[in-house]
């Protein structure tokens with residue numbers, strides 16, 4: 128029996144509420160031997176996380192998470208093993224995505240203001256505290272100013288897909304994400320596969336297509352999934368020779384039910400998951 132790890136954690140570099148060094152400390156405190164920092168659209172938190180991880184004697188796996196084009200649900204791709212000082216195509220793609228976010232957020236704010244909601248870009252930037260500003264930050268401001276009861280209410284009524292405040296952001300074709308990851312020396316993993324929004328029989332087909340497109344693994348061991356869902360998704364990954372990986376998707380106060388290393392309490396990702404990913408590095 129190996130040690131537990133966590134391969135999906137967010138920090139203040141994107142839409143988590145804890146700084147990168149703090150999440151490294153939380154991982155060590157939770158007994159994790161390895162931690163992957165996987166902020167949305169940025170590698171910017173990796174330096175600080177690695178410095179803290181080194182001090183704590185745990186391994187920092189470089190990562191990030193990117194949103195891909197998909198219907199009807201959403202498809203998030205985790206990319207591992209690409210460092211913040213790399214000059215590969217991933218770096219360029221992330222810069223493009225961050226750039227688009229700035230314009231998207233401007234339009235999102237305009238949309239909210241046109242709905243009679245009086246919040247400002249400064250208020251959102253203050254909550255975010257870093258260059259990658261996302262809808263969870265908007266949700267926090269909406270709650271803070273009494274426009275929503277809680278973050279979920281903000282998404283359900285205003286920010287979620289199909290709601291009046293929704294503005295789409297740039298997305299990446301899933302196959303391109305896998306190619307970009309590999310061309311940058313990394314691997315791509317399908318995050319929280321049930322977000323794809325398709326029933327299990329069709330999920331088989333979707334995973335087969337993603338495997339053919341070059342993904343390396345499936346995040347079967349996800350913080351919010353039941354033991355049965357995790358087992359079924361692990362079997363599914365195995366049928367397509369994909370690594371079974373896992374993580375908490377910790378976001379601090381932005382997703383208060385999730386904890387580093389243990390998800391909603393019962394998550395245990397074995398360190399063999401990381402070894403299986405390493406085996407698939409290009």
Ligand code: AMP
Nearest residue numbers: 167260261262263279282283287288296
């Ligand atoms: P953004 O990258 O700015 O589009 O924000 C995406 C993030 O918002 C996701 O990672 C989720 O954490 C959160 N999110 C998106 N849709 C919902 C929803 N319907 N309910 C709650 N949170 C959501």
Ligand code: ZN
Nearest residue numbers: 137142167378
């Ligand atoms: Zn997030």
Ligand code: FE
Nearest residue numbers: 192203318319
């Ligand atoms: Fe995600």
Ligand code: FE
Nearest residue numbers: 135137192376
């Ligand atoms: Fe995430």
